[in-house]
Amino acid sequence: MVFTQTLPLVPAPVSAVAREGRMPVTAATRVQGSSPAAVQLIEAVARRTGIRLSAADTADADIVLRIDPAMGAAEGYVLTVAETAEIVGADEAGLFYGVQTLLQLLREDESGWGFLRAEVHDAPRFPRRGVMLDVTRHFFGVADVKKFIDATSALKFNQLHLHLSDDQGWRVHIDSWPKLTELSSSTAVDGEPGGFYTKDDYREIVAYAASRHMLLIPEIDLPGHTHAIGVAYPELVESPVLSEAFLAESAKNGQALPVHGESYLGTGVGHSSVRIHEERTYDFVRDVVRELAEMTPGPYIHIGGDESLGTPQADFDLFAERATAIVVEAGKTPVAWHEMGSAAGIAEGTIGQYWGKTTPEGTHAEEASHFVERGGALIMSAADAAYLDMKYSEDYPLGLTWAAIIDVRAAYEWEPTAVLDVPDAAILGIEAPLWAETTRTLSDVERLVFPRAAAQAEIGWSPRSAPERNWESFRGRLGTLAPLWKAEGVDFHPAAEVPWSER
Numbered sequence: 001m002v003f004t005q006t007l008p009l010v011p012a013p014v015s016a017v018a019r020e021g022r023m024p025v026t027a028a029t030r031v032q033g034s035s036p037a038a039v040q041l042i043e044a045v046a047r048r049t050g051i052r053l054s055a056a057d058t059a060d061a062d063i064v065l066r067i068d069p070a071m072g073a074a075e076g077y078v079l080t081v082a083e084t085a086e087i088v089g090a091d092e093a094g095l096f097y098g099v100q101t102l103l104q105l106l107r108e109d110e111s112g113w114g115f116l117r118a119e120v121h122d123a124p125r126f127p128r129r130g131v132m133l134d135v136t137r138h139f140f141g142v143a144d145v146k147k148f149i150d151a152t153s154a155l156k157f158n159q160l161h162l163h164l165s166d167d168q169g170w171r172v173h174i175d176s177w178p179k180l181t182e183l184s185s186s187t188a189v190d191g192e193p194g195g196f197y198t199k200d201d202y203r204e205i206v207a208y209a210a211s212r213h214m215l216l217i218p219e220i221d222l223p224g225h226t227h228a229i230g231v232a233y234p235e236l237v238e239s240p241v242l243s244e245a246f247l248a249e250s251a252k253n254g255q256a257l258p259v260h261g262e263s264y265l266g267t268g269v270g271h272s273s274v275r276i277h278e279e280r281t282y283d284f285v286r287d288v289v290r291e292l293a294e295m296t297p298g299p300y301i302h303i304g305g306d307e308s309l310g311t312p313q314a315d316f317d318l319f320a321e322r323a324t325a326i327v328v329e330a331g332k333t334p335v336a337w338h339e340m341g342s343a344a345g346i347a348e349g350t351i352g353q354y355w356g357k358t359t360p361e362g363t364h365a366e367e368a369s370h371f372v373e374r375g376g377a378l379i380m381s382a383a384d385a386a387y388l389d390m391k392y393s394e395d396y397p398l399g400l401t402w403a404a405i406i407d408v409r410a411a412y413e414w415e416p417t418a419v420l421d422v423p424d425a426a427i428l429g430i431e432a433p434l435w436a437e438t439t440r441t442l443s444d445v446e447r448l449v450f451p452r453a454a455a456q457a458e459i460g461w462s463p464r465s466a467p468e469r470n471w472e473s474f475r476g477r478l479g480t481l482a483p484l485w486k487a488e489g490v491d492f493h494p495a496a497e498v499p500w501s502e503r
């Protein structure tokens, strides 16, 4: 059996050699140091096994964690488990990832708990490995976001993109435009309750993500997906543009049409736009970007740009140029959905997020390539492979189908450098978005995200040439995550393609 020699690790490391036997884990097992990674290890082992390892500040502890900057590769680590265990991180993130790998080696058998013996050398393929959570169509509070961070950072994702504004709601407080949260945050799709993050909530999420080595990327979606802005400030937003397709879709779904200045509870897209030729629009964008930049330590601000279907092309391009320039003036690097690549003068260095298909359609590839021509780079979120909100199967109760039906194998089998005709170096990494039209609870979110996020984690982290980097190996390794998710209370879809293990 091929799986018996394979270590139960996802994402697959650069190299891993299984050794004979296990290192027992008992209450007498001592972990060196009080580093954040050591504390996280002790807490995670306690949650999983009920055994609380002791902290001991001696170099002869049973589990030693240390940083060696000479190791080079950012986020890399070397993990050795024999009589004792050692994790050497290239940096704090590397140490954290070494701990995540060690936790996947923690297994229970007839003799009790132990770490499988192994020697692992590891570092990521791509510097950016992201997940996106849409908190607009349904709102998820701080505790939910923290749990989402825990479960995704354990798969070595290092970027959390929060989609903070859309037609259905505005989800972060902005002091200079207070009506946004006062009037535009209380509802969600189908009239479900909404919500928003205070500035303290937002800072708490940023800090929590950082403690798990995840960088927060806030998105304010512009110039479309802005109906909610018009509920608070009607003068900033055009009247809804209702295309034939939009009317048909709304009728099919039995959803009321959007009305200027009133909350929108449907899921239609492409009907809204801010006023492109009003200076006040840019005062608004400047204030929002400034306040977000002040509370976002990471280098990026996402300015949206998708599906502005009712906005004339020239207006859209003008807006894209001005909005990205505003982000640069605020000292941040703009990120935008690939449509903004239509603007000749988009700010230099803007990062494009490609959400077309694995075989590009229409103008998508051309728009995406323009970011690279302007000195920027790309994040790949191919909708028919990496989208976490697509159904697993036709009859799956959650999710949408417009891009594809994505089973676990389809989520796994795509190559981010093979989609567009750009140099490999222009691909910063991948991002897997979870759009929240159909997810009312965090459990709903988790069942769409897990296990498919693990497939995206492996695509983002593991070398394309790693011996285990194939579906047959992946499905076996993936199945071994079930007991870890159960111990953490993370719901997942037990897809029939995967041989799930009990322990």
Ligand code: TNX
Pocket: 269, 306, 307, 337, 355, 387, 389, 400, 435, 436, 437
């Ligand atoms: C398209 S992908 C959208 C979102 C929807 C999503 C649903 C993208 C940039 N925009 O507004 O939520 O499809 O899958």
